Amino acid sequence: MFFDLNIKGSSLENNIKLAEQASEYGWEHINFSYNQNDFQNALKLKDELNDSLNSIISFDYTLEIKSTNINEIRKTVNKFRDRASCISVIGGNLKVNRAVLENIKIDVLSRPYLKRYDSGMNHILAKESLHNNVAVELCFKDILRSYLAPRAKIISNFRDIFTLYRKFDFPLILSSRAETIFDIKTTHDFVSVFKQAGLNDDEINKSFITAGDILEFNKNRKDLIFKGVRRVNDEA
Amino acid sequence: MRLKVLPPTLRKNNRYLTLDIKSTFPIAKDEFVNIIWDVCIRFQGECMTSNFNLWVMKFYEIEKTDEYIRYKSIVRCQRDFTENVRSSLALTYKYNGKAISITTVGLSGTIKASQKFI
Numbered sequence: 001m002f003f004d005l006n007i008k009g010s011s012l013e014n015n016i017k018l019a020e021q022a023s024e025y026g027w028e029h030i031n032f033s034y035n036q037n038d039f040q041n042a043l044k045l046k047d048e049l050n051d052s053l054n055s056i057i058s059f060d061y062t063l064e065i066k067s068t069n070i071n072e073i074r075k076t077v078n079k080f081r082d083r084a085s086c087i088s089v090i091g092g093n094l095k096v097n098r099a100v101l102e103n104i105k106i107d108v109l110s111r112p113y114l115k116r117y118d119s120g121m122n123h124i125l126a127k128e129s130l131h132n133n134v135a136v137e138l139c140f141k142d143i144l145r146s147y148l149a150p151r152a153k154i155i156s157n158f159r160d161i162f163t164l165y166r167k168f169d170f171p172l173i174l175s176s177r178a179e180t181i182f183d184i185k186t187t188h189d190f191v192s193v194f195k196q197a198g199l200n201d202d203e204i205n206k207s208f209i210t211a212g213d214i215l216e217f218n219k220n221r222k223d224l225i226f227k228g229v230r231r232v233n234d235e236a
Numbered sequence: 237m238r239l240k241v242l243p244p245t246l247r248k249n250n251r252y253l254t255l256d257i258k259s260t261f262p263i264a265k266d267e268f269v270n271i272i273w274d275v276c277i278r279f280q281g282e283c284m285t286s287n288f289n290l291w292v293m294k295f296y297e298i299e300k301t302d303e304y305i306r307y308k309s310i311v312r313c314q315r316d317f318t319e320n321v322r323s324s325l326a327l328t329y330k331y332n333g334k335a336i337s338i339t340t341v342g343l344s345g346t347i348k349a350s351q352k353f354i
Contacts, residue, residue: 025339186339192319
């Protein structure tokens, strides 16, 4: 199943257009991402969006936190944890990368390589990611919207992350971060770009499964008493 | 004098990609040929692109909206390099400073079969 956990959400009309295009190109679930300032307003659109996209594609919301202040990130996560199906934090700053990967309440560290000369990941962060089950997200749009030397450097950063991924097996997800219908590609094209970057078929499939698992895990998060123990309603 | 046609075993094996193109400006077929060659050479390099055997077979205008003009095209490439061509074409986003998007919606072994994606 093809999941895209990061499509940039905006107005209702634009969201519908993006969702219809994504559905036409083979995507089965998308998450519209909003930052902490817009998320509250976006929740109000959810019912209308649900009516429009009911039979087209399944969707949900991602809270995308953009901040370099670790305390602010922690407070925002605590505030929105019950209302968002996925919480991601934009990386790039080493302190943010580390704080996010150590916080079990966060689902995704988005783009740890952003505005950096390296991948923003090392073996210690990779172990933290695995230990706290915080996924690392790589965005297709970063390759799409760059060219020549910057594109080569981003692909090189991806390869560094793939090397750590193969050794430590932390959760890795791939997303498009599409803003307009020009940024949405067919699922096969999306897969073939990441294949060219150095992933193989199994690893790409696993990344989609990881994305699905995050959504599934967060559906049951309120029943989670502590790690490994969950309240169930099954009387048998 | 024309060259004699190669026997089937010595011919290159082709695949036909059906492309969905959205652009904010009108494109002619010749311009489209330039776009796909440029993007392949930029992403894969000259040496790799020489293997692709690229050829634009068909080019149709499908619809015009306020936001974009939509075209569909059938492009020939060599059998073992379809993934390389697809990924290169998917990474097109601008031409002469104007927005364009190309994505592959179908892959087939004959032109006739690829018409069903149009």
